[in-house]
Amino acid sequence: MSRKVTQVNRDGWVFDVVDSGPQSAETSEIPVVLLHGFPERASCWTGVTALLNEHGLRTVAPDQRGYSRGARPQPIRDYRMDELIDDVIALADALDAPRFHLVGHDWGACVAYLVAARYPDRVTTLTTLAVPHPAAFIRAMPHGQAVKSWYMAFFQLPKLPERALTYLARSGGGPGRRFELYPGYCEYLSREIVDDGALTGGLNWYRAMRYQSMRSLADAVVRVPTTYVYGDKDSFLSKAGARGCAAFIDAPYEFIVADGVDHWMPERVPELIADAIVARVTSVPN
Numbered sequence: 001m002s003r004k005v006t007q008v009n010r011d012g013w014v015f016d017v018v019d020s021g022p023q024s025a026e027t028s029e030i031p032v033v034l035l036h037g038f039p040e041r042a043s044c045w046t047g048v049t050a051l052l053n054e055h056g057l058r059t060v061a062p063d064q065r066g067y068s069r070g071a072r073p074q075p076i077r078d079y080r081m082d083e084l085i086d087d088v089i090a091l092a093d094a095l096d097a098p099r100f101h102l103v104g105h106d107w108g109a110c111v112a113y114l115v116a117a118r119y120p121d122r123v124t125t126l127t128t129l130a131v132p133h134p135a136a137f138i139r140a141m142p143h144g145q146a147v148k149s150w151y152m153a154f155f156q157l158p159k160l161p162e163r164a165l166t167y168l169a170r171s172g173g174g175p176g177r178r179f180e181l182y183p184g185y186c187e188y189l190s191r192e193i194v195d196d197g198a199l200t201g202g203l204n205w206y207r208a209m210r211y212q213s214m215r216s217l218a219d220a221v222v223r224v225p226t227t228y229v230y231g232d233k234d235s236f237l238s239k240a241g242a243r244g245c246a247a248f249i250d251a252p253y254e255f256i257v258a259d260g261v262d263h264w265m266p267e268r269v270p271e272l273i274a275d276a277i278v279a280r281v282t283s284v285p286n
Helices: 042-054 081-094 107-118 134-139 150-155 160-170 185-194 199-211 214-218 239-248 270-281
Strands: 007-010 013-020 032-035 059-062 100-105 123-129 226-231 253-258
Touching: 007 081, 013 042, 013 081, 032 042, 032 081, 032 107, 042 059, 042 270, 059 081, 081 107, 081 199, 100 107, 100 270, 107 123, 107 134, 123 270, 134 214, 134 239, 150 160, 150 199, 160 185, 160 199, 185 199, 226 239, 226 270, 239 253, 253 270
Parallel strands: 032 059, 032 100, 100 123, 123 226, 226 253
Antiparallel strands: 007 013, 013 059
């Protein structure tokens, strides 16, 4: 597994990949795959992966479906969860990695839980940020999550979300820079997502939610060692959902509350996230 991977082909779709760190050292034999959320891409992990590489870990972060220029299908059905899961397995296969450590933030966390639940023989450890297990997320809806998730219904509308987010990106966050969610966020959103043509693909993850069976989420128990990191200032995720995550993990589990931290943990606290990943990765034999 010494070959650096820059692109992965699955069914004619070409995914861009950031592959960094040692390529042949013993500690890199099991790579760490990192899945980004919305509206971001592999570059959001830069601060985290640099620290993981210093620990001798090979990190592999893809621009996922809708974000990679060569993997932006038009049909919304092509963004359903089964496709997103299979994209991750195709990446692992391209790495010649029978097993891998998996990390996910936001939407990437949702995908990561389901990959781990479906492929416990492939996923060695799981570390998730912000978003709890999707079944815990749904169970928390009557307990404060529904209010925090108002934007999810909006993002499923045609065209209007693209217009709104393009305006916010190019206006620096709107009046009073209210939506400048972290320093440099709107510039990042404009450059990496809007100008690059990735916005509709990213929004299609929300639009494809109609194809997801809620029962399948409840049945997706994770049986690999898991760490879940929740920022207690997250405006999008409820404490009820965060506390409920443990019910869907049947394996060694650690729940870390990042005090004073909001949703954007890879950018805000890369050291904390890297430490959590290293602790989880090293908790099992290589």
